[in-house]
Amino acid sequence: MTTAVPEAGGGFPLVLGLDTFGDLTSDEQGRPLSHAQTIRDLVEQGVLADQVGLDFFGIGEHHTDDFPLSAADVVLGAIAARTERIHVGSAVTVLSSDDPVRVFQRYSTLNALSGGRAEVILGRGSSIDSFPLFGYDLADYEDLFEEKTNLFAELLKGSPVNWEGKTRASLHDQDVVPHLENGTLPTWIGVGGSPQSVIRAAHYGFSLMLAIIGGSPSRFAPFSQLFHKALDSFGRDPLPVGVHSPGHVAATDEQAREEFWPRYLEVITHVSKTRGFAIPTKQSFLAEVGPHGALFVGSPETVAQKIAANLKTLGANRFDLKYGMGGLSHAALMTNIELFGTQVAPRVRELMAS
């Protein structure tokens, strides 16, 4: 690329990407497709994201019938093999219930396959499905995340690895392979509202990914400040800040809302039983879609304006749209990706440069 990279928060290059939880897709008649078909569709979506010039494609780990994406790195490997430019990563890896050594091995392998395009976003895990599945006690989640983040940071320094802890076997002069080809694996910590996680990210020198899924995004501005101050207090250089929020792009605002709202209502109503979310009303939905809410639903212009405004307010340089919502069709998702890459992203770049 010959054009200058527009600068956003902290002078880091602007990054625009897509995240998915592998939400089960439906056919044109609204009938749910199989897990297998959803996963194959996902590869097509990742390939399209690359073709339309997006910077990042991320897959979040889930273990439920609605989100059958328990092995994100395998899917990312398939996408990596068919693309050349786009970065691929987890969004997020539920580190608390995984083995950091395995996470490192899988993403270092992905890094090798993709020629250095792998990234990891670590999360404590707000959906609990992985805890009972892998035999962890929810009451331990703070300790698990703290210890495993610590080990992951050690692994990133390269072998030999020495580490002691309570949550897995200790490592003594252990060679953990494959080695990272170019010495680094961009690592982020996903934060949903815990200031202590912001401090943790700064402590380990990981970048900060703000997961903003409800309410006013601007209330996260103090989290960016906290991150920068914490980096400074640990004697570290500035690091990038990103934003992850859900949304849906279609040709017009009306179309985007009409496609998204019934699916959103159904999905949130369903998960409200297990996650304690309130069931949305049309009124609360419209507030979230408006300029002060956390849903990025609308025409390319509406969504681009909202992204640019929020990146500026939050001092962030990266935005990942969590696209898709259970029951939307693969075709609607492909249109969303196409519009995001060809219209939203260039418009955000323009707005950020001005």
Add this chain to the structure above:
Amino acid sequence: MTRIAVLGAGHVGPVIARVAIEAGYDVSISASGDPAEIELITQVLVPGAEARWAADAVADADLVVLSIPLHKFATFDPDLVAGKLVVDTMNYWPPVDGVQELFDDDRFGSSEIVQRRLARSTVVKTLNHLGYHELADDRRPVGSPERRALGVAGGRTAVDLVAGVIEDIGYDTVRLDGLRAGRLLEPGGPVFGVALSRAEFESTVSAEAA
């Protein structure tokens, strides 16, 4: 001036501390250990509050806000808050938090169980049923047609005191007599996570209680 000690510096604690400061209260915030660890969080997120050791903060407080994860409550020391008015903002929601033995008893609401353990404190239940991400944004001045109502459950005198604080923060209140009635405010209940005016809140809880 009422002095408020917020225990918990996670998602919820700093937000409560901040709205209390903005309502003019004298506020401290504590985590489980050394206040130095939450000094930066306090400076940036709750300017004007003081990060303190929990024991010191509670000793000086008129009102203690308990915003720690429920699974930490089983090891929380009741002596720490003996004789104090304690606002319980915690929720028990097994699908999210896992099953916890102490609270796994559907004859009692979670705050009733908290009160039983904190036998020498006076427990009031409120602030548990709106999302922490809404707490600052949804404040409105008295008389605003958009002013939301929050339920406040517990013994009469204690509820009146706590309701005064909630109203100063920017919410109407609906006072519920006794912690038993506080079960109406729990996850899965009719007002949990729902934005309601005082009239709507009152009719929802009376319909449920009937």
